[in-house]
Amino acid sequence: MKVTVCRKEHFNAAHRLHNAEWSNTQNQEIFGKCNNANYHGHNYELIVKVTGEPDKQSGYVMDMKLLSGLIERNILDRFDHKNLNLDTEEFNNLIPTAENIAVVIWNILREQIDHKLELKVVLYETERNFVEYPSN
Amino acid sequence: MKVTVCRKEHFNAAHRLHNAEWSNTQNQEIFGKCNNANYHGHNYELIVKVTGEPDKQSGYVMDMKLLSGLIERNILDRFDHKNLNLDTEEFNNLIPTAENIAVVIWNILREQIDHKLELKVVLYETERNFVEYPSN
Amino acid sequence: MKVTVCRKEHFNAAHRLHNAEWSNTQNQEIFGKCNNANYHGHNYELIVKVTGEPDKQSGYVMDMKLLSGLIERNILDRFDHKNLNLDTEEFNNLIPTAENIAVVIWNILREQIDHKLELKVVLYETERNFVEYPSN
Amino acid sequence: MKVTVCRKEHFNAAHRLHNAEWSNTQNQEIFGKCNNANYHGHNYELIVKVTGEPDKQSGYVMDMKLLSGLIERNILDRFDHKNLNLDTEEFNNLIPTAENIAVVIWNILREQIDHKLELKVVLYETERNFVEYPSN
């Protein structure tokens, strides 16, 4: 009898999609406007999904307040109001596509959440572009 | 060739998270503001997902109007504009966390829907807190 | 050159619509399900709108962080996860309809916000029912 | 390390649910208002989900701009501002229920997207009625 509990948070960040091993032309060709040299930005909406059996005593799979605090300390404090390329070590050598950001967030949270619980991340870059990791 | 059809409904209810076997301090510690003695409340958004093969004649997995009526009679009439702790027998001895409410709703609907069809429930307690049962 | 800045916050509360001077039948007739004796509840979405001239130095009409903090201390701390009828003095003798809640919130905030600035409140009781005060 | 990338698009179309092999009474009984002889319509919201491994060089599972263009040329140009029953060959002999539209869209897109990538379609007929194909 496993239930999934989900918590939605958000952060605002600047980023640029750029592969330093490619020519400018190639970067422009692949990343288009997202390659703009001076960065652009997004309101990222993040949904963290945790799956497990509800505790008999509390009726909770995981306390949403604890989950929210954990996301705040580990993800929002790190990425909110930051330039992902310049201000974070995670994306120093990793292109901050939505795919890569989702995987990075999952890896950070996976360390913080009881391994009896399954973990999934959904990340909205815009209302029309979003990613899920891991895939179902 | 299975398709999932989904119907969203909502109900408004009061509830309190409280474990009668715990001390007040322990209840306060675990449930925080949700333990408020005089209850608080939510607009619950409920998504019911039914999976099966579309009927060759009608093109329907299940008629959404029938599904909507079935949710209304079995769930909304029971929980809408109610105090879940005081007005419903389901939560007389069960803490009405989002997890438990979703499982209770699934159990009620499971009896009403053809067993050839799979059933899943998503319940939003707030826009930022929601649960899924069963987990994918 | 006046600009309106708007901040959205939310709180969850229980309430009951009941006029103690009316008979039960009359209360039932007017308030229907909203008269349920044991309360029901809502996720209230609150939008506070403040109008004035942007400051030349900061470009702000009013700092949204300050506005958000002011709403939190004066409104959310008072009403969030409360039973409006039982836990608040504002609705001890005032029926907590959306109309009355909006007027009460406006009166509280009006005291806290510079009188050079105009103030307006929008309150969503559900996604489909909301009120504005004052009217445009 | 599979990630799912999702792109949301929309189109507006008219349709009518009608089975030519049934009597008018039977059509009315099953399809109700959706059987209206002169058609009615919807704003369809379409989410296309593509699953695969992010490319090491670009960080993309699939370029969302390419995915968006592919949906535009193959789905929107075909169905947007059309009468599904009269203006499209796909629904000449197939009842345009949300279930059938989702399957048709999936079949069209499946031809256009690299078979290493998994494909899923979510189609909202209204905010409260939507379908997923294939089911999870």
Place this chain on the structure above:
Amino acid sequence: MKVTVCRKEHFNAAHRLHNAEWSNTQNQEIFGKCNNANYHGHNYELIVKVTGEPDKQSGYVMDMKLLSGLIERNILDRFDHKNLNLDTEEFNNLIPTAENIAVVIWNILREQIDHKLELKVVLYETERNFVEYPSN
């Protein structure tokens, strides 16, 4: 002390923008895809706003349940799941642009609502296109 109460409803309809006094070329030029001969359709979201003083006894400007019922009988029963051009007398000789639909709805409702109360209509044709009548 005037408060505005707002009720959101929706209906689904087909329509075509076409001026019978114009040539096909001119219709195509002005209305583009919206001129499609076989109609297209929308999920119309309708917000009805009523302004007045809350009643001292009930705390209501106007009972939202009554307002909802009044919209259902006068607007939804007339336009929902209809072809606006063919199935309604209102748009027999009037092009069903969002502007005209909003004015027609306002005129119908104005007859049904106490003239002490001000009335305003907001109509969403899509999430990105909407109209307000009267203008503020």
Place this chain on the structure above:
Amino acid sequence: MKVTVCRKEHFNAAHRLHNAEWSNTQNQEIFGKCNNANYHGHNYELIVKVTGEPDKQSGYVMDMKLLSGLIERNILDRFDHKNLNLDTEEFNNLIPTAENIAVVIWNILREQIDHKLELKVVLYETERNFVEYPSN
């Protein structure tokens, strides 16, 4: 008989709130995280509202397709996927607060839209922070 027609568009941009005449401490004090030296960013949602009398022939106040194109050429092409502080002359010497961005957009569009028509701009910086210009 004036009607307001509204068109919603969006753009993604990076920005930084910083007053060059202030000390770093003062900038930090007033703008907090929004002062981050390497910029952060947002998905800006822009609603442009145009008010006038519907044309008798077309039923349009203003053709939404033309309005959309006009916003694209004058606003999106200028600000989308840009760093507002570095890549645009408008914010070279003007702090890109939501208030100032809304006024700048209004001034640009005002030149492009028939002066018989009234113009209003609503700009969402996040779902919870937005501004309106001019104020009602």
